[in-house]
Amino acid sequence: MAKITASVYTSHVPAIGAAIDLGKTQEPYWQPVFKGYDYSKQWMKDNTPDVIFLVYNDHATAFSLEMIPTFAIGCAESFAPADEGWGPRPVPVVQGHPELAAHIAQSVIQQDFDLTIVNKMDVDHGLTVPLSLMCGQPQAWPCPVIPFAVNVVQYPVPSGRRCFELGKAIRRAVESFDQPLKVQIWGTGGMSHQLQGPRAGLINKEFDNAFLDQLIADPEGLASKPHIDYVREAGSEGIELVMWLIARGAMKDIADPASHVRVKHRFYHVPASNTAVGHLILENT
Ligand code: DHB
Numbered sequence: 001m002a003k004i005t006a007s008v009y010t011s012h013v014p015a016i017g018a019a020i021d022l023g024k025t026q027e028p029y030w031q032p033v034f035k036g037y038d039y040s041k042q043w044m045k046d047n048t049p050d051v052i053f054l055v056y057n058d059h060a061t062a063f064s065l066e067m068i069p070t071f072a073i074g075c076a077e078s079f080a081p082a083d084e085g086w087g088p089r090p091v092p093v094v095q096g097h098p099e100l101a102a103h104i105a106q107s108v109i110q111q112d113f114d115l116t117i118v119n120k121m122d123v124d125h126g127l128t129v130p131l132s133l134m135c136g137q138p139q140a141w142p143c144p145v146i147p148f149a150v151n152v153v154q155y156p157v158p159s160g161r162r163c164f165e166l167g168k169a170i171r172r173a174v175e176s177f178d179q180p181l182k183v184q185i186w187g188t189g190g191m192s193h194q195l196q197g198p199r200a201g202l203i204n205k206e207f208d209n210a211f212l213d214q215l216i217a218d219p220e221g222l223a224s225k226p227h228i229d230y231v232r233e234a235g236s237e238g239i240e241l242v243m244w245l246i247a248r249g250a251m252k253d254i255a256d257p258a259s260h261v262r263v264k265h266r267f268y269h270v271p272a273s274n275t276a277v278g279h280l281i282l283e284n285t
């Protein structure tokens with residue numbers, strides 16, 4: 001059977017993608033950001049999974065106000081980097097895993113989560129920047145990726161509780177797939193940031209670090225945090241953090257005292273563009 005081996009959490013700031021693509025990672029502004037991912041790139045090489053299930057949000061690139069799926073699973077053979085206004089990022093096309101994606105869609109919908117099935121989709125910085133941070137600049141990404149897009153852009157957006165429970169359903173789906181695949185689940189976006197209005201530029205280090213602490217030790221409690229707390233404390237775009245609860249919910253059940261997660265890496269840095277950068281790697285024990 002397939003199993004979830006680890007989860008990765010990271011911010012997805014578009015300027016990070018531009019810094020990589022334009023060869024600026026060693027500039028004084030960017031060097032401390034990328035240093036936080038040196039361990040992660042080596043860890044990825046040492047722990048390359050068979051598939052990455054990548055939870056992210058689309059930023060009005062593949063979807064728009066014309067169509068807003070709450071949860072969309074990418075079932076295509078491949079996903080091209082999107083043109084976000086400056087041409088597509090010069091990164092590899094993302095190869096999907098249609099067989100596992102279709103199985104997860106079947107299983108999760110049977111568990112009463114109504115996913116939107118997407119058979120054609122371009123992927124924006126929400127997905128490509130985490131891949132670049134974790135994998136560097138390879139000719140091809142190291143394994144297939146199943147994109148899982150969550151609406152955190154246009155209200156109503158899903159609650160943290162819904163996301164956490166969905167993660168548990170995804171775990172059950174993966175564990176019922178009849179091939180011995182090692183699957184990582186990534187939760188991306190965040191941390192605190194607000195891109196518009198009078199509070200543009202808001203960053204809240206205390207909130208972010210408490211979020212990381214609780215995501216590790218008490219995800220069940222964190223899942224009850226209401227939207228208004230994210231928006232007030234972490235800014236309007238801080239709501240992207242609910243996606244981290246999907247990945248955390250897919251890890252071994254915290255109610256089972258024998259199953260603790262191992263914190264392999266933790267990193268926090270301010271600022272990168274308008275955003276606080278947070279990053280965690282958790283392994284199932
Ligand atoms: C920035 C951050 C984001 O999450 C995003 O989607 C766009 C811009 C920023 O920090 O500039």
Ligand code: FE
Nearest residue numbers: 012059189240
């Ligand atoms: Fe974003």
